[in-house]
Amino acid sequence: xxxRPIGEAPSRRAFLxxxxxxxxxxxxxxxxxxxxxxxAPKSLVIxxxxxxxxxxxxxxxxxxxxxxxxxxxxxxxxxCCSILTPKRPATADGFRECNGWVxxxxxxxxxxxxxxxYVNPGAGAEAVDEVKRRVGDEGFVGVKLYxxxxxxxxxxxxxxxxxxxxxxxxxxxxxxxxxxxPGQPFISDGGRLATxxxxxxxxxxxxxxxxxxxxxEWTIKAxxxxxxxxxxxxxxxxxxxxxxxxxxxxxxxxxxxxxxLSRTTGVARLRAAEISDEDRAKILGGNxxxxxxxxxx
Amino acid sequence: xxxxxxxxxxxxxxxxxxxxxxxGLLSRMDAKGIDRAAVSSALAITYRNVQPANERLAADVRxxxxxxxxxxxLNPAYAGWEDDLRACRDLGFxxxxxxxxxxxxxxxxxxxxxxxxxxxxxxxxITIPIRVEDVRNQALLTDVAEVPLAEIAALVAARPKAxxxxxxxxxxxxxxxxxxGALPDNxxxxxxxxxxxxxxxxxxxxxxxxPGRLAFGTGMPFQYPDIALLKLELLxxxxxxxxxxxxxxxxxxxxxxx
Numbered sequence: 217x218x219x220r221p222i223g224e225a226p227s228r229r230a231f232l233x234x235x236x237x238x239x240x241x242x243x244x245x246x247x248x249x250x251x252x253x254x255x256a257p258k259s260l261v262i263x264x265x266x267x268x269x270x271x272x273x274x275x276x277x278x279x280x281x282x283x284x285x286x287x288x289x290x291x292x293x294x295x296c297c298s299i300l301t302p303k304r305p306a307t308a309d310g311f312r313e314c315n316g317w318v319x320x321x322x323x324x325x326x327x328x329x330x331x332x333x334y335v336n337p338g339a340g341a342e343a344v345d346e347v348k349r350r351v352g353d354e355g356f357v358g359v360k361l362y363x364x365x366x367x368x369x370x371x372x373x374x375x376x377x378x379x380x381x382x383x384x385x386x387x388x389x390x391x392x393x394x395x396x397x398p399g400q401p402f403i404s405d406g407g408r409l410a411t412x413x414x415x416x417x418x419x420x421x422x423x424x425x426x427x428x429x430x431x432x433e434w435t436i437k438a439x440x441x442x443x444x445x446x447x448x449x450x451x452x453x454x455x456x457x458x459x460x461x462x463x464x465x466x467x468x469x470x471x472x473x474x475x476x477l478s479r480t481t482g483v484a485r486l487r488a489a490e491i492s493d494e495d496r497a498k499i500l501g502g503n504x505x506x507x508x509x510x511x512x513x
Numbered sequence: 514x515x516x517x518x519x520x521x522x523x524x525x526x527x528x529x530x531x532x533x534x535x536x537g538l539l540s541r542m543d544a545k546g547i548d549r550a551a552v553s554s555a556l557a558i559t560y561r562n563v564q565p566a567n568e569r570l571a572a573d574v575r576x577x578x579x580x581x582x583x584x585x586x587l588n589p590a591y592a593g594w595e596d597d598l599r600a601c602r603d604l605g606f607x608x609x610x611x612x613x614x615x616x617x618x619x620x621x622x623x624x625x626x627x628x629x630x631x632x633x634x635x636x637x638x639i640t641i642p643i644r645v646e647d648v649r650n651q652a653l654l655t656d657v658a659e660v661p662l663a664e665i666a667a668l669v670a671a672r673p674k675a676x677x678x679x680x681x682x683x684x685x686x687x688x689x690x691x692x693x694g695a696l697p698d699n700x701x702x703x704x705x706x707x708x709x710x711x712x713x714x715x716x717x718x719x720x721x722x723x724p725g726r727l728a729f730g731t732g733m734p735f736q737y738p739d740i741a742l743l744k745l746e747l748l749x750x751x752x753x754x755x756x757x758x759x760x761x762x763x764x765x766x767x768x769x770x771x
Contacts, residue, residue: 231705270570279711282710282711282712283711285711286711289747290710290743290747301543346765353555378717386672391649393649393650394651394652395651395653397649412593427722429649430649431649431650431651431652432650433528452647453646453647453649453650454705454706454732454735454736454737454740455528455646455647455650455735455736455737456530456531456733456734456736456737456738457531478708479710479711480708480709480710480740480743480744480747481740483737483743484737484740484742484743485737485739485740487739487743488738488739489625494768
């Protein structure tokens with residue numbers, strides 16, 4: 217394992233931004249339950265995989281508001297969001313613009329929206345600098361990596377190392393299909409994320425959208441022996457039994473609730489899962505809250 | 514009262530399904546408050562000759578006609594489908610389920626139209642799953658496309674006296690199937706796959722087509738039943754309209770009354 221110290225210590229400003237977000241969510245949960253004291257973070261419902269809309273869409277603002285309102289209606293306390301460029305690979309200017317809009321949304325929604333900093337690792341130092349700026353200075357909680365590069369390509373390593381230094385979560389787009397996906401020649405899968413985790417066991421890696429990444433049984437088996445990789449349950453695939461299978465193979469502590477673009481299906485999947493209420497609470501937010509609290513401040 | 518128009522008995526060739534036998538499905542229906550289910554064989558999706566799968570399903574649901582409505586899978590591209598249809602009627606099947614992409618024919622093929630006509634003559638609704646599972650999940654041996662909504666629109670226009678129930682589909686709102694008056698009102702759209710909040714295709718279909726054109730279905734045991742149940746819960750509609758969706762519309766076509 218190779219790791220080099222990089223980056224500066226995260227700023228007090230970033231600490232305050234994230235603390236305010238956590239407090240706002242706790243207040244919201246307390247209001248919804250009528251409790252006098254804010255509940256423990258594990259009771260929060262945190263969607264770890266959400267997307268706001270690119271501002272090239274004329275309806276972006278209404279769509280973002282509708283997303284936040286829909287989340288509230290189905291009991292989601294917090295949305296962890298990124299904005300992706302419509303065309304990829306993203307340029308540095310392109311991902312910086314997206315991240316600026318995410319920052320605006322974080323401020324506009326007062327703690328309900330948390331930000332992922334999206335970068336294309338192929339941008340090299342510009343990607344690393346963007347992660348340091350957004351997470352270290354502006355209160356983003358993590359890094360969003362898409363399909364520009366395989367996650368175990370060495371060009372990605374400086375971004376991973378920056379995230380480790382900051383204690384940031386890394387949400388990685390992933391999927392394993394048995395027929396080629398047009399337009400995604402460099403999509404990572406659970407196997408590649410396991411490889412990356414062996415190189416960086418301290419990284420807070422999330423394998424994205426179990427239910428939107430092809431053969432979910434393959435993904436679960438590929439991650440079985442990668443104990444530091446988390447798996448998010450998001451996606452549109454409605455298959456019965458997927459949550460229970462993931463719990464059985466990986467253990468409940470490695471699973472994170474998410475919706476991606478399918479809010480109702482994402483929530484219903486967790487509602488349906490035949491697991492204990494304690495385990496459901498962990499997946500719905502407790503596990504992610506633990507990861508977020510570990511973001512270095 | 515809840516009638517599930519989109520249920521199956523397993524097994525399925527490419528993935529293990531939970532509780533895919535009749536007692537298992539009944540236990541799931543009881544747990545979720547579902548009174549009756551229109552069930553077909555998941556084995557028949559991949560059998561060359563579908564009839565043994567239909568016969569097995571008939572045996573599996575025998576004596577439970579208070580809960581199950583047997584739906585026959587027929588393949589008009591295979592020899593002897595006319596005999597199979599007669600046999601299925603004798604076995605008590607109340608409707609058909611067809612898989613044009615899995616069985617290798619087009620909805621506009623003369624044999625398919627003959628099957629639709631024969632089913633209509635027999636008073637049997639025709640259910641069409643737009644897909645069986647997400648295309649991204651398909652095994653190496655299968656590369657089966659979804660049934661294009663344009664082909665379905667052409668079929669419902671070509672056979673206005675037939676009754677179709679469209680399962681596991683999405684995107685109706687973007688075409689003639691989602692526009693009032695564009696096509697005959699001879700089809701129901703099952704709600705497990707169209708989006709709910711925030712984009713709310715289910716709600717927009719209700720507005721565009723009216724409460725008489727939607728039907729409740731879960732996709733059990735392929736799918737979590739709670740997805741359709743939550744979409745129903747979130748749908749802004751009167752109790753009377755929801756009753757038509759969960760029971761009245763499809764029950765009338767299947768001759769269930771109530």
